[in-house]
Amino acid sequence: MALSFREALGSCLAAIPPGRVTTCGLVARTLGDVRAARSVATWILEHPDIPGAHRVVRADGRPVAPSAAGGLAREGVRLRGGRVAESRFLESLSGAAVLEDLRETQRRLAQRVEEVDDGKELGTFGGVDVAYAGDRAFAVAVRLDARTLETIETCERAVDVDFPYIPTYLAFREYPAVRAALEGLRERPDLLFVDGHGRLHPALFGFACYAGVQLDLPTVGIAKHPLAGKLVPSAPRMLGAIPVEMDGVVRGFAWTPPRASRPFYVSVGHRISLERALREAQRSTRTRYPEPLLVADRITKEERDKKNTERSASG
DNA sequence: GCGACAG
DNA sequence: ATCTTGTCGC
Structure with a gap:
């Protein structure tokens, strides 16, 4: 069944275990298209109450949400120089590839x-x-x-x-x-x-x-x-x-x-x-x-x- | 090969 | 597209 962007992003973020973080790029790839990376960051900035949003970082480890430090600290994740260590980065993520479906719709x-x-x-x-x-x-x-x-x-x-x-x-x-x-x-x-x-x-x-x-x-x-x-x-x-x-x-x-x-x-x-x-x-x-x-x-x-x-x- | 990319 | 200070030109 077709998932909305909001639901698909929600399921992505829910799949990040506490204590780990994910880059915008990986979230975007999981949603089906890496070109959505910047959109993921913008969406999180504009919807700060999304569950799990504090576990999303940029490629250099800086959290996307300005208020992420507190949530990360509660999970034992420290910021050094405003960044999360790469050892905390997930390498893969599960979620619905909604953008792949939408691309298929476009081609059809x-x-x-x-x-x-x-x-x-x-x-x-x-x-x-x-x-x-x-x-x-x-x-x-x-x-x-x-x-x-x-x-x-x-x-x-x-x-x-x-x-x-x-x-x-x-x-x-x-x-x-x-x-x-x-x-x-x-x-x-x-x-x-x-x-x-x-x-x-x-x-x-x-x-x-x-x-x-x-x-x-x-x-x-x-x-x-x-x-x-x-x-x-x-x-x-x-x-x-x-x-x-x-x-x-x-x-x-x-x-x-x-x-x-x-x-x-x-x-x-x-x-x-x-x-x-x-x-x-x-x-x-x-x-x-x-x-x-x-x-x-x-x-x-x-x-x-x-x-x-x-x-x-x-x- | 890879990144960037309408509004 | 929107945000937003400063700057340029009529």
Whole structure:
């Protein structure tokens, strides 16, 4: 059965015997992917009450939790120079490899991605983005007129998140909030822009693909930073954009808008061709980033700050 | 071969 | 993404 991140981490920590410690890297490998090491540390820092959290250390032996010294001392573990001796480190750990399961889910769903579109005119562009305040996610979905780029409608939803940010697993953190916001729109957009990569992903299944397949909606992935693939500046440009290849296949483009200082990355999410994804991304851009994502990003931060103010005002 | 890695 | 001081440019 599928375990949540929280439960899987809990079972990992419960498997560390008193008097021993484990590195973030080993916890991450046990969860199924070493690239989650930093996320494990962040999660423990932000959830200091997790049982066993005091037994997690960095590679150099420094405990992750600032208050770990007391719990370790009660188990006979002394800190020397703020570090736990390597002789205390566990070499292996048992636990549920949830990230392996999620990667398998990505690979399976990746086969459903359709990289062709129906060629129809697009009346509206959608955009989704999420801001965070601790475990609270503030998601916004917007729908814009594709010709004028004027905002037609917006929808905000706040939901609790229970999955950390882990590179290449972004969808599992953001999708629930994004879906909730999209469901509140009166009409679905003809094409949805997602803040994150599409097929430019190690499993060819970034957040934009995940959202597209789950929603059965045409999507385009837009990202500010590279994740997978390599730029090929020597290759012929497409509409002024530099191809990004993975294993010799062009999976995306890096495009710098006319007055912008840096490029953004475009790739297919679902139900669209790569060339058209680039063309629509360019058509939707007025300044430095596709307008639907700028609008969603702005509202998302306004909502978060508004809710935070209300919360502190009411005690 | 290994580490880094969207938001 | 968020945090956060200082710094730069319009």
